[in-house]
Amino acid sequence: MAEKNITVIPARKRVGSTAAKEKVKKLRVAAYCRVSTETEEQNSSYEVQVAHYTEFIKKNAEWEFAGIFADDGISGTNTKKREEFNRMIDGCMEGNIDLVITKSISRFARNTLDCLKYIRQLKDKNISVFFEKENINTMDAKGEVLLTIMASLAQQESQSLSQNVKLGLQYRYQQGKVQVNHNRFMGYTKDDEGNLIIVPEEAEIIKRIYREYLEGKSLAGIGRDLEKDDILTAAGKPRWRPETIKKILMNEKYIGDALLQKTFTVDFLTKKRVKNEGHVPQYYVENSHEAIIPKELFLQAQEELHRRNNIYTGADKNKRLYSSKYALSTITFCGDCGDIYRRVYWNIRGRKEFVWRCVTRIEQGPETCKNRTVKEGDLYDAVMTAINKLLAGGDNMMRTLEENIHAIIGDTTEYRISEINTLLEEKQKEIISLANNGKDFEFLSEEVDKLREERQRLLVEDASLSGENERINELIGFICRNKYRTLLYDDTLVRKLIQNVTVYEDHFVISFKSGIEIEV
Structure with missing residues (x-):
């Protein structure tokens, strides 16, 4: 057997995607x-x-x-x-x-x-x-x-x-410096110094959204009407989504305040941001810029958002979706079981017409609720009879309304709100002092949270009273303008004046937004 002969072939240092396939000069x-x-x-x-x-x-x-x-x-x-x-x-x-x-x-x-x-x-x-x-x-x-x-x-x-x-942003937040992407924020732009200033034509759109929502329109309905009028969103898009309208209604910047650090970055590599639900401190800056919406109106909108999201009716307290298709949707209630009345198309023995029926009775049958079915014409007549009775009351009715205003003014929460604001200011100074000295301030968090919750509750209550006051004044103006007139049913009028309608076996109770009730 021949002896093995091994020849070493030196490696040629070579890099490049084509080096293994062919000789490349460069x-x-x-x-x-x-x-x-x-x-x-x-x-x-x-x-x-x-x-x-x-x-x-x-x-x-x-x-x-x-x-x-x-x-x-x-x-x-x-x-x-x-x-x-x-x-x-x-x-x-x-x-x-x-x-x-x-x-x-x-x-x-x-x-x-x-x-x-x-x-x-x-x-x-x-x-x-x-x-x-x-x-x-x-x-x-x-x-x-x-x-x-x-x-x-x-x-x-x-x-x-x-x-x-992050530390730089934290410092800016502590100084109350508001950062907003004004290019995608309807109602405001920035001046040369970076301060938020109102864009008048955009501010009118914001006011319209608040007004129409409080008059009873749904989020989708407001969006459809804005689209019909060729009004673009802040992002320049023709489509107004309900979520976009809701964000506008919930954005505190429209009352001149600013909640800072609503979101925070959880991963510096991916830049992923999540909603701040107490993970890091937040900063609420009051009067940071000029307001578009009065605070009372904003709080009324928050109250209405909560009401629409929490319509629980009937003996079993079933949740019902808010509907604004008709002015009387979700504000017409059953006097027997407490559920809402719904507009349905009735066809009995060839007789076709629209009627309003208790939802419990529709869904569970007459053994659960025996209240009557109401013809749409009869329901509309009852509502307009109540409105015309109000007009016929004339001066006497206006005196009653004025007495209601005085009662509301006497029941104010301003003093306690002012007291809480002073306490919060003191606690804030204490927190900043502790933070600057590197000391723990977590023990103050629960106390501050309770004070803020109480203030929010009082502000909502105060806004409700202010809203009621405003609605009474609107009703007084309405009576003055329409004395002795017999008005025909009108959806817009009903949205403005009527709080709710309760259907009983032999009568209706019409409740006005001013607090007055009339039985028909």
Whole structure:
């Protein structure tokens, strides 16, 4: 048997996606540059990097220039929004680049997972990345060990930067400085100093939304009418979603206040934000800017939102959906079981007509509720009879209404609200003092929460009284304008005047928003 003869063939150091397939005279080299902000100084750095790498690649005789990929003013914590970076990776995957040069790991990625993911992806294609500052070539044996350490440090740097940004925001919040994306916030814009100022034509849309909601229109109904009038949303879209209307009705900025830190970032890498439900402190700034909506009207809207979301009727307290299709929907109640009356199409023995029936009776049968079915014409007549009785009362009715106003004015909550505001101010000073001295202030949180809850309850109560006062004055004005007139049924009029209608076996009770009740 012949003796084995072994010849060693020396390895040829070679990188590049095509190196294993064919002999390539030059490496196709690309550079990646990134600056993280859009300041003038960083823009200069960006231009210097591009010029440096263009010259650096072209002067190397063994390299072929494969382009400069540069992202300007984009964060490095993830690669989703870095268009040039992603274009460069695509070029590598397509076999057009053999080597990537970049200034440092922190310029390439501040996220360890992203950094290693792309480097391994490129290594699979036999493409190396050279980090100039750290002098690391990813194709070296020690490259990935060093890279993991350096990438972790870069991630820590990004986390530290994120924490600094958070502290800066926290300071701004403590100073009561309001940050709003006014480009997508209807009703306001910013002046040269960054303060919120009212846009009059947009403010009229906000006022219209509040007015129509309190007059009984549904969120969807308000949206449809805005669309009919070709009014665009704050984002410039023609479609008004109910959620958009609801957010406007719940946004405290329309009364000149601002709740800061409604959301917070849970992951500095993904930039994911979630609703702040007590996870981090919030700051409520009163009178931070000019109001569009009076506070009383805003609180009435909150009360109405709560009422519509909590319509529980009938003996079993079933939840009913609010409907504004007809003025008497969800405000007409059964005097027997307490459930709402619903408008239905009746066809008995060829007789077709609209009637109103108790929902419990419709759903569970006459054995559960024996109250009557009401013809729509009879219900409308009863409502208008009550309104016309009110008009016929003339001066006597107005005297009664004026007495009601005096009773409301006498029952004020202003003193207690003022007292709570003083207490909250004292507690706030105490919290700031403790925080500045690095001491725990959690023990004050429960006390502050209770005071705020009481103040909110009193404010809602005060708004209800103010709203009732306003409704009485509206009714007085209505009587003055329409004395001795016999009015015909009108949905808009009913929405303005009627609080609810209760149907009994032999009569109706019509309750007005002013507090007056008339039996028909």
